[in-house]
Amino acid sequence: MSKRQLEAEFVARRYAVSQTTMQAAATKEAELIARIVAGEKELFHELIRPYERMVYLTVLAIVKNEADAEDGAQEAVINAYRHLGSFRAEAKFSTWLTTIAINEGRKRLRKAKGAAESSIEEELEEKEGDYTPAPLTDWREIPLEALERKELREALRKAVASLPDIYRQVFTLRDLEELNIEETAEALKLNPGVVKVRLHRARILLQKQLVPFLKSVAPARKGFFRRAL
Amino acid sequence: MKIDCKHVWEYISEYIDGRVDPQVKEDIERHLEHCEICSAILDSTRNILILTADDRTFELPVGFSERLHERLRKEIEGSETELKKK
Numbered sequence: 001m002s003k004r005q006l007e008a009e010f011v012a013r014r015y016a017v018s019q020t021t022m023q024a025a026a027t028k029e030a031e032l033i034a035r036i037v038a039g040e041k042e043l044f045h046e047l048i049r050p051y052e053r054m055v056y057l058t059v060l061a062i063v064k065n066e067a068d069a070e071d072g073a074q075e076a077v078i079n080a081y082r083h084l085g086s087f088r089a090e091a092k093f094s095t096w097l098t099t100i101a102i103n104e105g106r107k108r109l110r111k112a113k114g115a116a117e118s119s120i121e122e123e124l125e126e127k128e129g130d131y132t133p134a135p136l137t138d139w140r141e142i143p144l145e146a147l148e149r150k151e152l153r154e155a156l157r158k159a160v161a162s163l164p165d166i167y168r169q170v171f172t173l174r175d176l177e178e179l180n181i182e183e184t185a186e187a188l189k190l191n192p193g194v195v196k197v198r199l200h201r202a203r204i205l206l207q208k209q210l211v212p213f214l215k216s217v218a219p220a221r222k223g224f225f226r227r228a229l
Numbered sequence: 230m231k232i233d234c235k236h237v238w239e240y241i242s243e244y245i246d247g248r249v250d251p252q253v254k255e256d257i258e259r260h261l262e263h264c265e266i267c268s269a270i271l272d273s274t275r276n277i278l279i280l281t282a283d284d285r286t287f288e289l290p291v292g293f294s295e296r297l298h299e300r301l302r303k304e305i306e307g308s309e310t311e312l313k314k315k
Contacts, residue, residue: 041305045298052297056289070290074300081304133238139269141276147285156277156286175282181248200242206281207274214277 029093037085044081051094052077054177055101061172062105063112064161069105076104098173098187131204134211140218152217159209167202174199232256237267245275 029047036043048055055076060069080100087096146152160168173184174195181199185192230252237260243249244257261268280286 041308044305045301048297048301049294052294053284053287053289056293057287060287066290070293070296073293074297077297077301078304081301082308132235133241133270133274135266136269136273137265139272139276141272142280144280144283147280147283152280153286156281160281160287175278176287178282181246196243200239203242203245203274203278204238206277207270210277211273214273 026092030089033084033087033089033093044084047093048077048080051097054094055097057172057176058098058101059105059108061169062102062165063108068108068112072104072108073101076101079104092183094179095183095187098177098179098183102169102187129201131201132208133204134208136211136215142214142218146217149217152214155210155213159206162209163202163205167198167205170195170198171202171206175203230256232260234260234264234267237261237264238270241271241274244271245278 032043032047036047052073056069056073059072059076060066063069063072076097080097083100087093142152160171163171169188170184170190173179173187174181179187181192181195184190184199185195188195190198237257240249240253240257244254249257261271
């Protein structure tokens with residue numbers, strides 16, 4: 001199998017969990033929700049545990065401040081608990097919860113910035129702009145172990161934080177929380193086509209910003225041939 | 230069909246997600262076989278996505294989970310009414 005086929009398989013595995021696993025998890029979750037609504041309220045702790053990170057990252061993508069994101073995430077979880085009775089079984093719990101987290105984040109942002117400014121910001125979509133990737137002729141893979149290095153994690157976080165708001169929100173839901181295009185669109189109340197465009201731009205902007213730094217972290221190997229040239 | 234580099238760049242995101250039509254996929258792969266620039270751009274983008282999505286990159290604040298469940302515990306204990314039907 002070629003390197004490219006191996007990589008494609010890796011990505012396919014990451015993005016496509018088997019249908020059976022997903023269905024089993026959804027059934028278990030639906031049972032849990034029914035029991036909580038019926039009165040076993042303390043089971044909500046168990047229901048929310050797999051989604052803590054997702055709620056936090058969603059709020060963080062909007063408010064861009066860790067302390068605010070934690071408060072907002074707590075508030076979103078409490079809201080989800082209080083309104084669990086209105087959750088419809090045909091919906092997906094993760095999407096429903098993400099919508100609550102988005103609303104909480106937006107509420108906080110409006111409070112912080114003033115309603116007028118944030119509503120204008122929502123509308124802005126850069127039509128023009130340079131969304132061409134950073135050109136390079138070779139790439140030496142940065143292994144996951146390199147994430148043990150603080151400066152690498154910081155550079156990645158900084159690059160995501162520097163994305164325009166509308167791109168960062170789509171990127172967070174799709175690439176960090178692994179929602180699919182349709183779920184991302186539903187949660188952000190956008191058209192799937194708009195999600196695809198924003199996701200593409202977000203990924204290209206990250207590549208453009210991070211490649212120079214990452215190349216300096218892992219410079220290409222200089223073999224005898226290259227030195228002789 | 231022969232496609233140029235700019236054309237390939239437009240499809241990077243969808244190619245990574247495996248959402249391009251089979252014909253476009255074939256065209257892109259034929260281009261990648263001989264274009265080291267597009268291959269490196271694609272590899273670097275994919276690598277960056279994998280690094281960014283790792284749990285270590287965006288860690289939860291220390292004690293986040295404990296504080297969240299403590300607040301939730303207080304809420305659950307304090308809520309005697311039924312969960313809202315909206």
